[in-house]
Amino acid sequence: MKGLFIAIEGPDGSGKSTIVKKISKMLNIDKINHITTREPGGIDIAEQIRNIILNPNNTAMDAKTEALLYAASRRQHLVEKVIPALKNNKIVLCERFVESSLAYQGHGRNLGINEVFSINQFAIEDVMPDLTVFLDISPEVGLSRIASRSSLDRLDLETIDFHKRAYVGYETVKKMFKDRIIVVDANRELESVVNDVYKIIVNKIRG
Numbered sequence: 001m002k003g004l005f006i007a008i009e010g011p012d013g014s015g016k017s018t019i020v021k022k023i024s025k026m027l028n029i030d031k032i033n034h035i036t037t038r039e040p041g042g043i044d045i046a047e048q049i050r051n052i053i054l055n056p057n058n059t060a061m062d063a064k065t066e067a068l069l070y071a072a073s074r075r076q077h078l079v080e081k082v083i084p085a086l087k088n089n090k091i092v093l094c095e096r097f098v099e100s101s102l103a104y105q106g107h108g109r110n111l112g113i114n115e116v117f118s119i120n121q122f123a124i125e126d127v128m129p130d131l132t133v134f135l136d137i138s139p140e141v142g143l144s145r146i147a148s149r150s151s152l153d154r155l156d157l158e159t160i161d162f163h164k165r166a167y168v169g170y171e172t173v174k175k176m177f178k179d180r181i182i183v184v185d186a187n188r189e190l191e192s193v194v195n196d197v198y199k200i201i202v203n204k205i206r207g
């Protein structure tokens, strides 16, 4: 079996973390060698960058600074964790990747999807997921799901308009990468969503 890079994308509150945990258990039962990780974060340096980006006190952060910090954390996570795992023939299941930057910074922050993609190229050097599963949920429903969390980060606390722009950004991203993005309706019972995502992933692994 060869390594595969699989990204799980979607708006805040789409269920990425819960779904990735459940998928990982199912992959373990099926003895499929994999790691799970997340962006921004996944390793110490990138988690430190995550804390800077998402600290609710950092209200002065400029949009380009934000985009560059996401790209910096992405770079470190890629070289320190993702690429070595792929070289060891592992399946890498990653919550978020460059598509998030295109949607949130490119469209949400109005920096331009192409501009944000080009600064990210310096960081990722053409490494892209083999498959991206997009958990589709409206920003309104997503945000209402996370509203009861004890701590909300700087991006969670952004306006609904920002989250709506990010969602519209994802629409463009889906078209840009239509050959490797699969959309799953995430506004359903968790078990059905998990089962659908699992089937998609296993189909890809089994080629």
Ligand code: TMP
Binding pocket: 012, 016, 038, 039, 040, 054, 070, 095, 096, 097, 098, 100, 101, 102, 104, 105, 155, 156
């Ligand atoms: P998380 O809550 O899914 O862990 O992600 C943290 C926040 O960061 C979430 O609101 C989405 C945002 N984000 C971006 O704006 N750009 C990015 O490139 C990434 C990876 C996340």
